[in-house]
Amino acid sequence: MSTTDAALPALPSGEPPRTTRPGGVFARPQTDTGWRSWVTTVDHKKLGIMYGTAALFFFVIGGGEALLIRIQLATPNGKLLSADLYNQVFTMHGTTMIFLVVMPIGAAFMNYLIPLQIGARDVAFPRLNAFGFWCFLFGGVMLNSSWLLGHAPDGGWFNYAPNSGVIFSPTHGIDFWNMGLLITGIASLTGAINLIVTVLNMRAPGMTMMKMPVFTWMALVTQFLLLFAIPVLTSAQFLLMFDRLFGANFFKTAQGGDPLLWEHLFWIFGHPEVYIMILPAFGVVSEIIPVFARKPLFGYPFMVFSGIAIGFMGWGVWAHHMFASGIGPISVAAFSMSTMFIAVPTGVKILNWLATMWGGKLKFSSPMLFSIGLVTMFTIGGLSGVTHAVAPADTQQTDTYYIVAHFHYVLFGGALFGFVGGWYFWWPKAFGYALNDTLGKVHFWLMLIGFNLTFGPMHILGLQGMPRRTYTYKNGYGFNFWNMVSTIGAFVITVSFLVLAYNILASRRKARKAQGVGTGRLTMAADPWDGRSLEWMLPSPTPAHNFDEVPVVRSLDEFWHRKYGEEEDGRLVRIAATEDVVQKGTNTDVHLPSPSYWPIVLAFGLPFIGYGLIYSLWFAVLGGICVVGGIYGWVMEPSVDPDAGHHDPEPGATEPEPSGEAAADEEAALVD
């Protein structure tokens, strides 16, 4: 395992093993500061921050697209966008928000937190982790480059065939959609394998599965969903690519292809995708609410098993996206029932969160407000979800704004509220300063009001018969008033995020002044919220090596139980001062995976293969060279950098165990 790579084994001859560096180019990079350190990093924390930053960048783009949509629809016969442009904008808004914002924000949390929560030094495959990030970034950039190269995708995020075929969508937009998402799919898939192995194999000694924090549990379920869902989308996209670029006939109806094949494949991916987006946010609020209620999570096993149940049932509901497709009454009835019952484990979660708050001492700091925001707003989305599990009603609601309202209550009111709460919660841990709580509250209330103004009226619009994906509407349909309200709400949401942006800058400036560090590194207390899980044991910001000493875990909420004990009558008493149980981050004797040039090189070649398939195969040749070169370098570079020497002044000399106890602990964890 690369995080614990020890010295090279001694040779039978007794000669010291020779460390080779085939050609200087394969030396591993050594910088840990400056931009080079970010480009070559394999540190899960840096990659987590990069996922988050890139996702915020795409959030600005996707949010801008949302504002264009809302301005266009503010009044009937809007003239801001042409039909053609509107179709590109709504397609890219959905695609961006799903694949380039909500999923990577989830990935940011999972990358950053999973190793910390399970007491590991990094993920199982650090270079693969970096490769995943660069695939996501380059895939997203390639997708968006379509704006500059003539025509963005215009098939909707669901990209139904045969409208996505060359005949009906002759520009390259759909090809960009296809190639870009194939590349981001690699990110999801490698990330899933990586994090599953990490969670299953690298937990601290004593941390059994049922002592894992709920966030890590939900992340694990999410990664299994990704592992099985992404290949389905990838397959469908390959079929579409063959149709569009090589004249195949999978979806061309004139040649006997079947558009319903695409619908099934897309939604077999597409519905688990909903849970891929929401489960990490469920995990986030399951961490936040107990901290601010000062009570343990109510019914931990129920929370875990309901998450697993959602993960399983999520595979049996895809055709509820197709109730109007003409799939026959038996299919409709079966999927109607399965969809109905997926509400049960979701409802359990809501009630367990409320029960966690019940009897607590609720402190309404920003993270808690956003978490309650998720609990309440997601409930609305869940209830409207039940109304379209009722299939005959869904035939009235589907493809209207009622659906738009529903899934924004799920993905914005659910996932995004949870994630924003998570930002406020873990910001100190990642960056060494806290966000201002008053500004956080202003952000929350503006976002809550703006969100409900924007998406609440869409329920009414949908029931009044306003269809989705229409670039305009006429006077006299009763759509005017609520569309205007919705547009105003969208601008309130925008203001709320400007408050967040200001908060980030202002809080950092203030912390710098208070600590007198100029542009240097900010630090703060390890445990600002009186937290429960292992990451709060670490200094803020987390040091590169995470744990000075890998903790031995004895209970759920291990860190909490190192601070507090329960008396016989169930009352809590403090048994140790926080300062005495947190780690100092001073251990320098830890061998970490070395940075690498090759993940970014390998990932950089992929979009060029995509461009090559669209424009000229010469690009593909260049991209191919890049990919092959990247793989070659990846394989050839030494797994242990002989010059890194965190702990070992003389390569090849007898090796003292790196942080002996920790390594032993990790071995114990592996045996576990």
Add this chain to the structure above:
Amino acid sequence: MLGGRLRRLAPLAGAVVLLASGCAKKAPQTTLSPKGPEARTIANLINPVFLVAGVVFVLVLGGALFVAIKFRARDDDDFDAFPAQVHGNFKLEIGWTIVPAIILAVIGALTVSTIFTLSKKPVAGALHVQVTGQQWWWEYRYDLNNDGKFDEIVTANDLVIPEGRQIALTITSRDVIHSWWAPALNGKKDAVPNHRSPLTIQADHTGEFIGQCTEYCGLSHAQMRIKVISVSADEFTKWADNQQKPAANPTEQAAVEGWKVFAGQCTSCHRVNGLKDPSAPTKDFAYPNVVNQRAGVVPNLTHLMSRTTFAGATFDLRKSDDSADGRYCKALGIHWADKPADLTRCLNRVDLEAWLLDPPGRKPMAPGPAMSPASRGMPNLHLTGQQIDYLIAYLSTLK
């Protein structure tokens, strides 16, 4: 503090509900006002579900508010005095797993029975109509003699049906996926190429019911509209008889000129049943070969003036606005063009002329060369004002 703020929001929520119900009055495409048995079956199923969902909504959000207010930390609290550390309650959790499951099972049972009710085979006396979606208009073909062939009437944009009789639609598509939806009559059904999906509708009374395509179908998805016109059984018979007649040759001078323009410019795509050659008025018009490829992909115009809309029901052909003319003409129903005076008064020349002048400028379309399978929509034929006048004179004879 928090409680106070939330309590102040409560009247706002009430106001929202009031406004919502108040604004729903003029919503011709609403799903909440069924005008036929199928739509009513759906409403009867969903309305109680809305009620249950509303009760749960109030309970959960009310519960959350209650908990947030009652258990908030107070400023004078001793930070280290912890609340009771409850880790869970198995019975309670089993309870709130089972109770929702039972509620959902009841809703599910009602749902399943409704699904099968709505997918019953059409009754014996049903009128069979084939609905074909294409970019970006709907074609309707009627099977009046019930022989399984939809060959008696070919029309577009307006679906004319007899009131109180079941209509059995067979829905399909010629190009991409569309979805046919008239919310007052039934839920939507996708029009999938190579698939034929059944849907029954029935209108309680005479009247006009609007809808639109609800599956994203490309450029002009927003302008692919639907209009169902329910008429009395007698009127329907009269309408159906007329629809089966071929067009007669025009006699008036301007219309004859328009006939020539039509034969020269429009017949690459459009058909008029019984069209004669303007240069040899007794001979059938010989359509250019290309029409065999394009036939059916554009609306058949034989009885254009019996329709109330044109261009995928995007524009009114019959004035129907709130003016005096509009109200008068709307009241004439499908008979608005029967009398010459009414036709003159009610024909929406403004939109029709603008359309003929520049169709892709009036409705987003992607017309290519007429032969190309990628051509979608009507091209700009660069007609002169004179030609347009003649053409409208000719089209006015197609009743």
